[in-house]
Amino acid sequence: MATLQDVAVAAGVSPATASRALSTPASVSMERRHRVLEAAERLGYRPNRSAQALASGRSGHIGLVVPDLANPFFATVAKGVQSQARGAHRSVLVADTDEDVRAEREIVDDLQPNVGGLLLCSPRMPEDEIRDAAARGPVVVVNREVAGLASVSFDVASGVHAALAHLRALGHTRVAYVGGPSTSWSDARRRAALTEVAGLEIVDVGGQRPIHQGGVAAADLVIAAGATAVLAYNDLVALGVMARLHARGLSVPGDVSVIGFDDIPAAAYVSPALTTVALPLTRAGHEATTLLDGLDAAAEPPTVRLPVELVVRDSTGPAALPLKG
Amino acid sequence: MATLQDVAVAAGVSPATASRALSTPASVSMERRHRVLEAAERLGYRPNRSAQALASGRSGHIGLVVPDLANPFFATVAKGVQSQARGAHRSVLVADTDEDVRAEREIVDDLQPNVGGLLLCSPRMPEDEIRDAAARGPVVVVNREVAGLASVSFDVASGVHAALAHLRALGHTRVAYVGGPSTSWSDARRRAALTEVAGLEIVDVGGQRPIHQGGVAAADLVIAAGATAVLAYNDLVALGVMARLHARGLSVPGDVSVIGFDDIPAAAYVSPALTTVALPLTRAGHEATTLLDGLDAAAEPPTVRLPVELVVRDSTGPAALPLKG
DNA sequence: GAAAATCTTGAATGCGCTTTCACGGCTCGA
DNA sequence: TCGAGCCGTGAAAGCGCATTCAAGATTTTC
Numbered sequence: 001m002a003t004l005q006d007v008a009v010a011a012g013v014s015p016a017t018a019s020r021a022l023s024t025p026a027s028v029s030m031e032r033r034h035r036v037l038e039a040a041e042r043l044g045y046r047p048n049r050s051a052q053a054l055a056s057g058r059s060g061h062i063g064l065v066v067p068d069l070a071n072p073f074f075a076t077v078a079k080g081v082q083s084q085a086r087g088a089h090r091s092v093l094v095a096d097t098d099e100d101v102r103a104e105r106e107i108v109d110d111l112q113p114n115v116g117g118l119l120l121c122s123p124r125m126p127e128d129e130i131r132d133a134a135a136r137g138p139v140v141v142v143n144r145e146v147a148g149l150a151s152v153s154f155d156v157a158s159g160v161h162a163a164l165a166h167l168r169a170l171g172h173t174r175v176a177y178v179g180g181p182s183t184s185w186s187d188a189r190r191r192a193a194l195t196e197v198a199g200l201e202i203v204d205v206g207g208q209r210p211i212h213q214g215g216v217a218a219a220d221l222v223i224a225a226g227a228t229a230v231l232a233y234n235d236l237v238a239l240g241v242m243a244r245l246h247a248r249g250l251s252v253p254g255d256v257s258v259i260g261f262d263d264i265p266a267a268a269y270v271s272p273a274l275t276t277v278a279l280p281l282t283r284a285g286h287e288a289t290t291l292l293d294g295l296d297a298a299a300e301p302p303t304v305r306l307p308v309e310l311v312v313r314d315s316t317g318p319a320a321l322p323l324k325g
Numbered sequence: 326m327a328t329l330q331d332v333a334v335a336a337g338v339s340p341a342t343a344s345r346a347l348s349t350p351a352s353v354s355m356e357r358r359h360r361v362l363e364a365a366e367r368l369g370y371r372p373n374r375s376a377q378a379l380a381s382g383r384s385g386h387i388g389l390v391v392p393d394l395a396n397p398f399f400a401t402v403a404k405g406v407q408s409q410a411r412g413a414h415r416s417v418l419v420a421d422t423d424e425d426v427r428a429e430r431e432i433v434d435d436l437q438p439n440v441g442g443l444l445l446c447s448p449r450m451p452e453d454e455i456r457d458a459a460a461r462g463p464v465v466v467v468n469r470e471v472a473g474l475a476s477v478s479f480d481v482a483s484g485v486h487a488a489l490a491h492l493r494a495l496g497h498t499r500v501a502y503v504g505g506p507s508t509s510w511s512d513a514r515r516r517a518a519l520t521e522v523a524g525l526e527i528v529d530v531g532g533q534r535p536i537h538q539g540g541v542a543a544a545d546l547v548i549a550a551g552a553t554a555v556l557a558y559n560d561l562v563a564l565g566v567m568a569r570l571h572a573r574g575l576s577v578p579g580d581v582s583v584i585g586f587d588d589i590p591a592a593a594y595v596s597p598a599l600t601t602v603a604l605p606l607t608r609a610g611h612e613a614t615t616l617l618d619g620l621d622a623a624a625e626p627p628t629v630r631l632p633v634e635l636v637v638r639d640s641t642g643p644a645a646l647p648l649k650g
Numbered sequence: 651g652a653a654a655a656t657c658t659t660g661a662a663t664g665c666g667c668t669t670t671c672a673c674g675g676c677t678c679g680a
Numbered sequence: 681t682c683g684a685g686c687c688g689t690g691a692a693a694g695c696g697c698a699t700t701c702a703a704g705a706t707t708t709t710c
Contacts, residue, residue, distance in 0.1 A: 001438060003696060014660045019698060029658065046438040050378035051696035054665045059375065061418070069407060070590070075400040082394060082421045091436070093386070093416045096407045111416070113326060114374040212594055239594050246596055265395070266591045269537055269564050271571055328666060339690045344668060354688060376666035379695045 002043035010039035022047070049091070053116075062092050062292060063115035065107055067122055069096045071211070072264040073234065073281060077121055077142060080285020088293060090116070099181070099209075101125060108133050117292040120144075124183050138295040140288045144185040150301035152288045156186060159277035159308040160193035163231055163259045164200055166275070166310060171319035172229040172257065175200055178218040178241060179207035180233035187233055190261070194231075203227055208237060215240020223248065228256060228319045235260035235267045235276055242270070242315065253317030263311055272314035280306050327368035335364035347372070374416070378441075387417050387617060388440035390432055392447055394421045396536070397589040398559065398606060402446055402467060405610020413618060415441070424534075426450060426508075437462050442617040445469075449508050463620040465613045469510040475626035477613045481511060481586075484602035484633040485518035488556055488584045489525055491600070491635060496644035497554040497582060500525055503543040503566060504532035505558035512558055515586070519556075528552055533562060540565020548573065553581060553644045560585035560592045560601055567595070567640065578642030588636055597639035605631050 008018035013032055021028045021036035028036070039045075053059040062085050066074040078094060085092045093115055097104040101124045108125075112118055117138035123130055127146050133139055134149050141151040167175055177194055180187040187207060194202050205221040208214030215237035222230050222241060232238035238260030242252050252258055252272055260267060263278030287304055295301070333343035338357055346353045346361035353361070364370075378384040387410050391399040403419060410417045418440055422429040426449045433450075437443055442463035448455055452471050458464055459474050466476040492500055502519055505512040512532060519527050530546040533539030540562035547555050547566060557563035563585030567577050577583055577597055585592060588603030612629055620626070 004698095005696075015697080016660055016662095016699080017658085020659090023698080027658080032658090046434065048379070048696050049439040050375040050384065051665090052698075053375035054373070054379050054667085054695090055697040055699075057665070057698090069404040070397065070400050072395065072397065072400070075397070076395050078419070079394040079421055082419065083423070086420070086432075091418045091420070091439070094403070094407065094419050095411070095416070096404055098408070107411075109371065113371045114416070212590065243594055243596065265537065266594065269568060269591065270595050271568065329668095330666075340667080341669080341690055341692095342688085345689090348668080352688075357688085373666050376695090377668075379697085380666075380668040382668090382695070 002040075002045045003048070004045070007036060007040045007043055007045050010043060011035040059114060059116040060090050061115040062090050062289065063111040063118045064092050064094045065097060065104065065111065065118065065120050065123070066094065067097050067099045067104075067124065069094065071236070072266065073262050074121055076264070076281040077285045077288075080282035081119060081289050082285070083282075084286045084289035088289070097124070099124070101183075105129065112137050117295065119288050119292060122184070122186065124181075138292055140292045140295070142284055142288045145303060145305075148301060150291050150295060150303065152284050152291065152304050152306065154186075154279045154284070154308050155305050156189040156277075156308065157193035159261070159279075159310065160190055160231070162308075162310040163277055164194075166312065166316065167229045167231075167257060167259070167319075168200055170229075170257065170316060173201060173319070174203065174225075174227045175229045175231055176203045176205050176222040176225050176227035178205055178215065178222065178230060178232045178237055180210040180214075180237070182207045184210070184233075190231075190233065208233070210234055210237060212236050212240040212243070215242070216244045219244030219248070222256070223250070229316070230256060230258045232258065232260050235262045235264045235274060238274055238276065238315075239266065239270060242272075242274070252315050255320050257316040257319070259316060267311075268313070275313045275316040276311050278309045278311045280308070327365075327370045328373070329370070332361060332365045332368055332370050335368060336360040384439060384441040385415050386440045387415050387614065388436040388443045389417050389419045390422060390429065390436065390443065390445050390448070391419065392422050392424045392429075392449065394419065396561070397591065398587050399446055401589070401606035402610045402613075405607035406444060406614050407610070408607075409611045409614035413614070422449070424449070424506075430454065433458050442620065444613050444617060447509070447511065449506075463617055465617045465620070467609055467613045470628060470630075473626065475616050475620060475628065477609050477616065477629050477631065478511075479604045479609070479633050480630050481514040481602075481633065482518035484586065484604075484635065485515055485556070487633075487635040488602055489519075491637065491641065492554045492556075492582060492584070492644075493525055495554075495582065495641060498526060498644070499528065499550075499552045500554045500556055501528045501530050501547040501550050501552035503530055503540065503547065503555060503557045503562055505535045505539075505562070507532045509535070509558075515556075515558065533558070535559055535562060537561050537565040537568070540567070541569045544569030544573070547581070548575070554641070555581060555583045557583065557585050560587045560589045560599060563599055563601065563640075564591065564595060567597075567599070577640050580645050582641040582644070584641060592636075593638070600638045600641040601636050603634045603636045605633070 008015040018036050021033045082092050095107045121142040145151045145153050203225040208218050219241045260274050260276040263276045267274040267276050333340040343361050346358045407417050420432045446467040455471050470476045470478050528550040533543050544566045585599050585601040588601045592599040592601050
């Protein structure tokens, strides 16, 4: 494995110059720079990231912490992060907390000293712990907002409003909301947006695990609540609701309309195709990575809130007569 | 940030002893070991992985290269790798090649010098390049087999056989195979297994991109081929086939039976639920990580082939009268 | 035309850690 | 009892690189 030393010798310059030629090209004369670049190319030189990190004190790696990699939501964000990071020649260390706060804490503690910045995706930790972490190094929070910290989130409220307006336009008057984990920031946002809308009766049927099974469990509550439409915490839950509704002999959207959140790929596959509030997941990954790069301890931490879009498909339709509660 | 040096001072021992107490506990007297551990705990000491890597020449990090993180297949494997790696106190660097060979090459070159081992998941690279990589450092190939290299793959042939036997038992005689990327090793394995089965007419309708849209595109070919059943490269493709079949007014399994591969979560959600050959994805991630840890340049590289299981759901049923071709 | 400012360069230092190496204190066999 | 072997320990070297510092080369300024 060729080292910078080798490149320097091959190019007939000092290691210092070789280092500069690669990292601060402007500070080296054109001729030497070319000699170094050529030698590096010829020798197949690959910088040793560990050595770079150790010497400079900056790690180059990006740490990405997600609750569940197998969840398409986070997988898509991860993909966005990954592609943006590659463009900046940085690698991504991903860690999956399995939706567990304790594990999350541990992972953050483990990861943080060894990365140049941390991307906390839908963190379950309390705010003050997140702020502690941010005090120790660059941190960008994704899909959550923490006062004083850089974050990338979604304009959930407008998504909720669009969804409810859509349902109202279809004649629905009683809508059930199937929530996510009670500790989830984005569930709280959805709930907050719900109360702000008039003309529609919202029945909160409680929180569920943010996966298919959660939706299955919630469907019966929805039926019992006598709602003709459901807004679900996310697409996975919405899909679960639909599956159970189907199993109980109810038709979607004939008897009940269903709206999800996220617009994961599966939302378009299923039949009926799911009406959902689409979140720009990949873009969130991009933005977060970009933010992390440009983070400046002095400046006010930037907060970007990405626009969302209601994608109307086949799971919503005109209201049926209300089911009896 | 506390360093080993600090811990050593606090424990009243030399840095060498502190280092040994943490990495080779057996080589330190019980009393000093406890002093060091206590001091480390008290100071919140976190080893600097970069320094460890630089000093020892071993990186500790595991590099995971996948074609597409957003594909539930790879996301699940990644989750498996991740959880196993955490158990061994190693971090995972993931890179997404976007199904592109050139990017894959580049990523491998980039990553390899900076990780302790590489997990190549469904690599698209030619065998000799993979072997080159393996010559430069520990490599385990996942979902592909390369002669002379450690690998974790699936017993695809028996899955194909089970699927075909299932279809035969249902009275099908003409089965279409919708393939994946032609460069894909696992597609070749599926094809190889197909030809070995008698009593069933297999129509190869060509390869598709291994995603939902690929299946949509293939469905019309299936209909034209006059098959009453379809075996698809993977679940995503199978779902695409089903969607298009549905759109064309054909019923599943009434008119056409559909079988997928992988058993991604969505396979169980959709309606009709997809009959599929389930691959132990998470386990593959575990096994691969374990293999990587125990890789010994001297010994014969281990090859593990994981068993698969046909999961019969609702997308397969008795054969209808053959469609006319 | 001399002094000051600027730019390029190489020598040298050290990031935090692992790992020889050598040394003193042991135990053991003879 | 004495030397051979072993174990626990610390001093020290160095992994590959970025970066500071000082020096030389060049340009600029009055």
